[in-house]
Amino acid sequence: MLYELTPQQQEDRASFVAFADDHLVPEADRWDREQRLSDSVVELLGKSRLLVPTLPTEAGGSGMDVETYGLLSEELGRGCGNVRNLVAVQGMVAHALLKWGTKAQADRWVPRIGTGETVGAFALTEPEAGSDARNGSMTAERTGAGFVLNGRKKWISFGQRAGIFLVFARLEGEPAAFVVERGTDGFRTEPISGLLGLRASELAELTFDGCVVPEANLISHGRLTFDLLATGSLDYGRYSTAYGSVGLAQGCLTASLEYTRERTQFGVPIRDHQLVRRMLTDMISSVEAARLLCRQAGALRARNHKDAIRQTLIAKYVASRTGFRAADDAVQLHGANGIGPGFPVQRHLRDAKVQEIIEGTSQIQQVQIAEMTL
Amino acid sequence: MADNAGNKAAIREFILENISESTVRDDEDIFERGLVRSMFVMQLVLFVEQEFGVSITGEDLQFDNFRTVDRIDELVSRKLAAV
Numbered sequence: 001m002l003y004e005l006t007p008q009q010q011e012d013r014a015s016f017v018a019f020a021d022d023h024l025v026p027e028a029d030r031w032d033r034e035q036r037l038s039d040s041v042v043e044l045l046g047k048s049r050l051l052v053p054t055l056p057t058e059a060g061g062s063g064m065d066v067e068t069y070g071l072l073s074e075e076l077g078r079g080c081g082n083v084r085n086l087v088a089v090q091g092m093v094a095h096a097l098l099k100w101g102t103k104a105q106a107d108r109w110v111p112r113i114g115t116g117e118t119v120g121a122f123a124l125t126e127p128e129a130g131s132d133a134r135n136g137s138m139t140a141e142r143t144g145a146g147f148v149l150n151g152r153k154k155w156i157s158f159g160q161r162a163g164i165f166l167v168f169a170r171l172e173g174e175p176a177a178f179v180v181e182r183g184t185d186g187f188r189t190e191p192i193s194g195l196l197g198l199r200a201s202e203l204a205e206l207t208f209d210g211c212v213v214p215e216a217n218l219i220s221h222g223r224l225t226f227d228l229l230a231t232g233s234l235d236y237g238r239y240s241t242a243y244g245s246v247g248l249a250q251g252c253l254t255a256s257l258e259y260t261r262e263r264t265q266f267g268v269p270i271r272d273h274q275l276v277r278r279m280l281t282d283m284i285s286s287v288e289a290a291r292l293l294c295r296q297a298g299a300l301r302a303r304n305h306k307d308a309i310r311q312t313l314i315a316k317y318v319a320s321r322t323g324f325r326a327a328d329d330a331v332q333l334h335g336a337n338g339i340g341p342g343f344p345v346q347r348h349l350r351d352a353k354v355q356e357i358i359e360g361t362s363q364i365q366q367v368q369i370a371e372m373t374l
Numbered sequence: 375m376a377d378n379a380g381n382k383a384a385i386r387e388f389i390l391e392n393i394s395e396s397t398v399r400d401d402e403d404i405f406e407r408g409l410v411r412s413m414f415v416m417q418l419v420l421f422v423e424q425e426f427g428v429s430i431t432g433e434d435l436q437f438d439n440f441r442t443v444d445r446i447d448e449l450v451s452r453k454l455a456a457v
Contacts, residue, residue, distance in 0.1 A: 223437045371412070
């Protein structure tokens, strides 16, 4: 199959490249240092309908198809992994509400997320339940006014900024999903700082201490809640992370090609040294391979093909590992400059490690890919 | 429905492609038998939506709707009748 972009996709891709070059690349290192995105970039993404572009227009998106969304994720990932992560999380929350909530629930919350009026957060992981998120210990109990939530969530992206949280808990022994809005009594967030990478993803720990939400905030309850809301959202996020990792790797490759052309040692540009060429060749070929896997996953997702989920897992597994290797090599090729603040490759290296962990560690994905293939 | 047998055969074929057993009865609880994997439900919903052109929504998420070939077929028939 030839994964050639249509003229429209080429045009869209060019606009994403320009968006990343104009608005993300110049600011990404500062956001990383400050461990926070600027409010203005979040507003800009909302106004540009890029926060959840795959939503219908009336729901706050722009009706973007899934293959074009992949191209967007690649360019956001090249410019700033945190912005790419923000866009992924908004999509995970908004699409879960749109697909599995009632019309009233979707009408109430989804457009607010799509337009950036309110940021959403996906609250699944707990301090003691990461890869085994199905067995989280957060509880919900019925009460006269609705439900009372007790427990903690941890490592929640944009938990510092979000106004709407999609929260998973156990209700009557089965998984359930609720919307909890910031400001609800008994709910508080605490920032997590000092992360290795994706430092501007504004992570937070959430505490629910007798937090009461009304009946209208219950999105889903029953055994399939985890299998569809949680797992389905992670599948959406994995597609974004896969493409974002390709973008990160491409950013590392471009930086390395420029640096090795300009940097002279032993009287020649360092790209003329064979060992450097070997590293560049590995980067070039692995970036191309990972991108093709993403394109394949995108093409299958566009057709709702039954193998789309497995191919997305494969794309994320390969692309996130490619991203880390490319960033590692890029830092190495930059020598001492690679570990300093003047070049973006050290940020990419730190962000790349995180992308091997989020939406399923590489080891969990190895298990899942094997399980779905063998 | 006229195409009921065909629908059921397609559902059965999909399930057999995705479990470790070579046979499944139409009234057999595939979850109770422990045949399904972690991503199976998501794959099943994707299959049903693509194969039959219906949209599974929150109100369809009762576990009972997905336990057997017969139940899935009943869900598909209800969705098709409502289109």
